[in-house]
Amino acid sequence: MxxxxxxxxxxxxxxxxxxxxxxxxxxxxxxxxxxxxxxxTGRFVSQRDNTALGQVRAEPAADGALVLTAPGGxxxxxxxxxxxxxxxxxxxxxxxxxxxxxxxxxEAQLWIAEHLGDYRLVHLDNPRARPVDPHFGxxxxxxxxxxxxxxxxTTTASLDxxxxxxxxxxxxxxxxxxxxxxxxxxxxxxxxxxxPWAEDGWRRIRIGGLTFKVVKPCGRCVVxxxxxxxxxxRGPEPLRTxxxxxxxxxxxxxxxxxxxxxxxxxxxxxxGTLRVGDEVEVLEGGAHWPADERV
Numbered sequence: 295m296x297x298x299x300x301x302x303x304x305x306x307x308x309x310x311x312x313x314x315x316x317x318x319x320x321x322x323x324x325x326x327x328x329x330x331x332x333x334x335t336g337r338f339v340s341q342r343d344n345t346a347l348g349q350v351r352a353e354p355a356a357d358g359a360l361v362l363t364a365p366g367g368x369x370x371x372x373x374x375x376x377x378x379x380x381x382x383x384x385x386x387x388x389x390x391x392x393x394x395x396x397x398x399x400x401e402a403q404l405w406i407a408e409h410l411g412d413y414r415l416v417h418l419d420n421p422r423a424r425p426v427d428p429h430f431g432x433x434x435x436x437x438x439x440x441x442x443x444x445x446x447x448t449t450t451a452s453l454d455x456x457x458x459x460x461x462x463x464x465x466x467x468x469x470x471x472x473x474x475x476x477x478x479x480x481x482x483x484x485x486x487x488x489x490p491w492a493e494d495g496w497r498r499i500r501i502g503g504l505t506f507k508v509v510k511p512c513g514r515c516v517v518x519x520x521x522x523x524x525x526x527x528r529g530p531e532p533l534r535t536x537x538x539x540x541x542x543x544x545x546x547x548x549x550x551x552x553x554x555x556x557x558x559x560x561x562x563x564x565x566g567t568l569r570v571g572d573e574v575e576v577l578e579g580g581a582h583w584p585a586d587e588r589v
Contacts, residue, residue, distance in 0.1 A: 295574040297501055298450065299476065299484030304352040304360060305415075306330035306439050307340035309522070310477065311353065315569040318504055318554050321421040321436045322444035323482055323568075325354050328421065330395075330439040331406065331413040336386040338439065339413050341517045345525040346410055360417075362402075364409045372402040376419040384416050388439055393423040395439075421563075426553065430509040430583070435553055443551035446512055447493060448481040452548065455490035460535045474532055477522040479514070479548055485574050493550045494542065495579050502572030504565060506552040510583055513545030543583060 301310045306327045317324035331339040331347070341348050351363040358374045375381035375396035383394045395416035397403075406415050418424070418439055426435045426443055437444050457473040476484060483501065485493070496508040514536060519527050536546035554565055 295485055295487035297483060297568060297570055297572040297574055298486040299481070300568060300570055301477075301480070301482055301484075302326045303480065304329060304354055305347075305350070305362075306338060307347040307517075308350045308352045308362075309348060310480070315567050317567050318445075318565045319421070319563045320444070320554060320556070320565065322438045322440060324564075326482065327438040327440045328418045329360055330386070330388075330416060330418075331410065332384065332386045332395075332416055333413060336384060336392070338386065338388045339411075341520055342515060344411060345520050345527065348520065348522050349525050350409065362405065368405075368409065370402060370405045372398050372415065374419070375399065375417050378419070384414060386416055388424070389441060391424055393418075395419070395423075427510075430551075431553055443509060444554060445482040445506065445552040446480070446549050447483045447485060447506075447508070447552055448476060448479050448549040449488045449490075449493050450476070450484065450486040451488050451490045452493065453479075456532055456535065456540070456548065459539050460531050463535050463538075474518075475522075478518045478520070478532070479512075480517065480522075481549055483552070483568065487574075491540065494547075495581055496550065496576050497581050498576075498578035499552075500573075500575045500577055502566070502568055504557065504568065505555045505577065507555060508550050508581065509553055510551045511542040511545075511547040512549040512551055513543065514548050518548070 300316050301312055302323050302325055303310055304325055333339055349365045353361045355361055360372045363369045375398055377383050377396055381396045384397050386395050396419045398415040402415050406413055422436050426437045499506050518532055521528050533546050
C-alpha cells in the first residue's frame, strides 16, 4: 500500500492545500486546522453552517501569518495572534470541548464579516489546549481544531466501493450520480492499494517512518454532500448509501481517525515527515472500538 495523497486545511472548513510532503506534529499535520471561525457563542463554524467557507483559500505565509483569498479575489494577510504577545483570548468550543484561542486583529474580523458573516477568526496558538476524546486517546493526546482527532485517513478502495454502491442504489438514473471525489471527505492522508473497508480493521499502522494509532471510525455529516469546488449541496449522497451499507459506532462512517506516535529518541514537536509515495504497512489489526455496533 502507498500514501497517495496529503491534505492540509489551514482554517477549519476552508479550502484544502495538497502538498507533496507534510511535517507531522503530535496534534496533526503542521498547520492543519490551527485557525477556525467561531460564532457569537464561541462555537465553531463549518461548512455544516455555511458552505461558503469551503470557497475561501487559506495559505500560511513564511512568517506564520495566514493569507485568505475570497472567490472574487479579495485578499488579506493576517498575522498569527498569540497570548504571549498580549493578543486577546476567546473561549471557543468544538463539539462540546471548550478551550482558549487567540483572536485575530480587527481588520481580519471585518474582512471575515464582509465575505462570510458575523464570525470571529481565531488561532490556536497553544496546540496542547484541547485534548482528544479520552475514550479513544490517552492522557496527553491533543488535537488542533479538527473535529476530533489529529489526522483522518481514507482509502481509494473504499471510495471506489462506495461509488459502486451508490450506482447500485440508483440504477434507473446513473447519469445523475457521478462518482464522488475524495475531497468530499476532507481527509489528511489517502492510502491506495488496500481492500475496500480494510481500514476498519486496522489498529496501528506505519506510514513511511512514522507510526499511528487507528483509534476511531469517522462518522460523516452533511459536509460530504457538498461540492468542494462550487459549495453547492448535491443531495443525500453519500450519507444515504453509507447509512444503509456502512454504519460503524451507530453512524454512517467513512475513514478512520489517527493519533501519531512519538518515535523513539525524538524530542520536540516535529515527529517526522510524511511524503506522497511513502509505503503504508499495517502493524496491528483488530480495532479496539466496538466494531459490532453497526445499527
